[in-house]
Amino acid sequence: MNIFLHEFKSYLKSVAIWSGANFLIILVYFSAFTTIALEAAQMEAMMNSFPEEMLIAFGMNDMNFGSLLGWFAVVFLFCQICLAIQASNYGIALLSIEERELTADFLLPKPVSRVKIITAKLLAAFLALTITNLVVWASAFIVINLNRDGREFDVQALAMILSTIVLFQLFFLSVGTLISLLMKRVRSVIPLSMALSFGMYILSIFGSMLGEDKLEIISPFRHFDPNYIIANGSYDLPLVMISLAVIVIAIPASYVLYNRRNITAAV
Amino acid sequence: MRIYWRELKANIKSLLIYIGVVAFFVVVGFQKFEGYAENPEILEVLDAMPAALIESFNMNAFNLTTVEGFFGVMYAFIALILGIAAVMWGSDIISKEERDKTVEFALTLPVKRSTLVTAKTAAALTHCLLLALATWGLNAANAAVYDPGPDFYRFLFQGMGALVLLQVVYLTVGILIGSALRQHKRAGSVAISVLLGTYFFSVIAGLKKEWEFLEYFTPFAYFDPALILRESRVEPVYLWISAGVVLVCLAGAYLAYSRRDLYI
Numbered sequence: 001m002n003i004f005l006h007e008f009k010s011y012l013k014s015v016a017i018w019s020g021a022n023f024l025i026i027l028v029y030f031s032a033f034t035t036i037a038l039e040a041a042q043m044e045a046m047m048n049s050f051p052e053e054m055l056i057a058f059g060m061n062d063m064n065f066g067s068l069l070g071w072f073a074v075v076f077l078f079c080q081i082c083l084a085i086q087a088s089n090y091g092i093a094l095l096s097i098e099e100r101e102l103t104a105d106f107l108l109p110k111p112v113s114r115v116k117i118i119t120a121k122l123l124a125a126f127l128a129l130t131i132t133n134l135v136v137w138a139s140a141f142i143v144i145n146l147n148r149d150g151r152e153f154d155v156q157a158l159a160m161i162l163s164t165i166v167l168f169q170l171f172f173l174s175v176g177t178l179i180s181l182l183m184k185r186v187r188s189v190i191p192l193s194m195a196l197s198f199g200m201y202i203l204s205i206f207g208s209m210l211g212e213d214k215l216e217i218i219s220p221f222r223h224f225d226p227n228y229i230i231a232n233g234s235y236d237l238p239l240v241m242i243s244l245a246v247i248v249i250a251i252p253a254s255y256v257l258y259n260r261r262n263i264t265a266a267v
Numbered sequence: 268m269r270i271y272w273r274e275l276k277a278n279i280k281s282l283l284i285y286i287g288v289v290a291f292f293v294v295v296g297f298q299k300f301e302g303y304a305e306n307p308e309i310l311e312v313l314d315a316m317p318a319a320l321i322e323s324f325n326m327n328a329f330n331l332t333t334v335e336g337f338f339g340v341m342y343a344f345i346a347l348i349l350g351i352a353a354v355m356w357g358s359d360i361i362s363k364e365e366r367d368k369t370v371e372f373a374l375t376l377p378v379k380r381s382t383l384v385t386a387k388t389a390a391a392l393t394h395c396l397l398l399a400l401a402t403w404g405l406n407a408a409n410a411a412v413y414d415p416g417p418d419f420y421r422f423l424f425q426g427m428g429a430l431v432l433l434q435v436v437y438l439t440v441g442i443l444i445g446s447a448l449r450q451h452k453r454a455g456s457v458a459i460s461v462l463l464g465t466y467f468f469s470v471i472a473g474l475k476k477e478w479e480f481l482e483y484f485t486p487f488a489y490f491d492p493a494l495i496l497r498e499s500r501v502e503p504v505y506l507w508i509s510a511g512v513v514l515v516c517l518a519g520a521y522l523a524y525s526r527r528d529l530y531i
Contacts, residue, residue: 025467032474078467085463089456100366188366190455191281191355195288198351202292202344 003107003117007124011090015128018086019135022079026139029075030147036071068144068153069161073226076161079136080168080221084197086132087169090125091176092193094118095258096186102266118258122177122251129169137162157230164224164235171220171243172197174250181257185264217242270373270383274360274390282394285352286401292344293402297409300337334415335422335496338406342492345402346430350462350487352398353434356391357441358458361520365451365530380525388442388517395434403427422496429490429501436486436509437462439516447523451530483508 095118098104107117140162144153176196180186204221216222223239361384364370373383406423440461445454469487472478482488489505 028471029474032471032478035475078470081463085459188359188363188455190459191359194351194355194459195284199288202347 001120003112003120004124007121008127011124011128014086014089015131018082019132021082022132022136023139025078025082026075026136026143029078030071030143033068033071033147034149068148068151069157069230070227072140072144072158072161073230076140076226077221080224081197081201083129083132083136083165083169084172084200084220085193087129087172088176088193088196089189090129091173091178092180092186092196093189094121094125094173094177094180096180096183096189099264100186104263105266108263114259114261115255118255122173125173126170129173130166133165133169136165154230157233160229160233160235161224161226164226164229164240167240167243167247168220168224170247174247174254177254178250178257181254181261268386270376270378270386271390274387275393278356278360278390278394281352281356282397285348285398289345289348289398289402290405292348293341293405293409296337296341296344297412300334300413334410334413335419338410338419338423338426339492339496341406342426342430343487346433346487346490347466349395349398349402349430349434350437350466351459353391353395353437354441354458354462355455356394357438357443358445358454359441360387360391361442361445361524362448362451362454370529374529380527381521384442384446384521384524388438388520391438391442392435395438396431399427399431399434402430421499425495425499426490426492429492429495432506432509433486433490436489436512439513439520443516443520443523446520446527449528486512 098107108114140158144158176193179192179196186192200219201221204216204219217239220243223236223243225236228236364373374380403423407420410419410423441458444458444461445451448454448457465485466487468481468485472481472485472488486509489509490501494501
């Protein structure tokens with residue numbers, strides 16, 4: 001419990017910054033919504049004249065920027081980037097920070113098992129991420145309601161999109177933790193977490209802008225595509241399962257690796 | 268000079284990784300281009316998308332069915348990767364000494380602190396140039412299949428030149444962050460926040476007319492590939508801003524580092 005509280009306290013400032021960033025992104029993008037909605041109405045007429053197969057080939061059959069939710073799908077992508085960076089930062093730093101700052105010498109002689117340490121740390125990080133998650137939920141509902149001008153939107157679909165955040169964060173948290181344990185020494189966190197989160201982002205946007213799915217399938221940005229949820233009213237289950245499977249494998253693997261880990265000590 | 272060589276060697280792994288990342292995206296990108304080449308239907312789809320959205324992905328002004336246009340769209344991704352590399356190297360190369368607790372050793376050497384900063388800056392700059400060179404080569408090699416005209420090679424050359432300037436801006440910003448920030452541990456995250464913040468600015472600036480002034484605050488908007496392709500130039504005002512940022516950052520870095528209270 002002490003470890004949990006100590007860890008959680010150390011996240012507070014970072015959680016405040018990331019939550020603020022997410023709120024600002026949603027706010028700023030939605031203040032441009034009225035302009036976009038006008039243009040989108042013209043676009044829709046054009047789109048209808050194209051053959052359906054072609055739109056599907058470019059992943060554009062699901063998009064609809066004129067609606068509140070359609071625009072939210074665009075905005076949500078930017079929130080996802082922030083959430084991904086935050087979660088992978090937490091994951092990669094989770095256990096490696098003790099060795100880097102030589103505090104493992106202090107922590108590990110304590111009368112707690114390594115399993116308890118990693119559990120407490122994971123839970124603290126997860127709680128911190130959940131707070132950010134809740135802020136995104138709140139900002140989405142508040143900002144959309146402020147900007148809707150009497151338009152209706154599908155509350156259930158919005159809730160479904162926002163529910164994906166939990167798994168999305170867990171993916172980056174657990175994969176980050178696993179990566180940090182697979183390495184002998186993590187010198188600094190940011191390059192690794194950027195590679196993980198931004199790599200996944202560029203991978204998915206590359207796919208959606210320039211054609212077909214190939215490698216993009218490993219990217220969680222793909223697994224929880226809001227456009228798919230809006231269009232179909234359900235999750236893209238096979239892809240969600242990929243994320244779920246990765247989480248289910250990465251967490252136990254982290255426990256095993258940490259239990260066997262040869263800890264770098266100061267002396 | 269020894270510090271320069273040593274830094275060059277120490278960072279080589281990171282350089283190779285970035286080259287690998289660029290190679291991956293260029294190869295995958297050009298594979299996708301196969302579907303676009305000489306396929307006019309795509310243009311109709313793109314024309315129908317709302318201007319604000321296209322703008323926010325920097326996809327306007329390019330004819331995706333030609334190699335030139337395709338590189339123009341890839342340009343934004345490449346700029347992002349090279350920008351990340353530059354700002355990370357810049358912030359890391361100075362702050363890592365304190366993080367790895369080697370600063371006691373480095374500063375007891377008979378060299379001035381300013382010499383240290385110069386050598387490290389030069390090493391990071393060399394890496395940026397090598398990365399840009401590799402990107403250039405990779406793009407030229409992948410494009411060769413489509414037999415592009417001299418226009419493409421000119422655009423590629425000038426575009427990569429602009430990206431080197433972009434890298435220099437971010438490199439010096441990173442170096443300033445690395446040498447001026449008291450908490451050396453935060454250098455990396457601050458550098459990345461700056462990079463992401465400016466990237467968002469460049470995206471947001473395209474969304475609304477009233478937000479266009481934001482372009483002045485983001486190097487990603489300084490070197491507009493459309494302008495380079497059509498008129499082979501960049502807006503002079505942005506060049507002046509870049510030069511100003513570079514000079515201020517370098518001066519600030521030397522000043523801050525020579526007075527720095529080191530964490531030992």
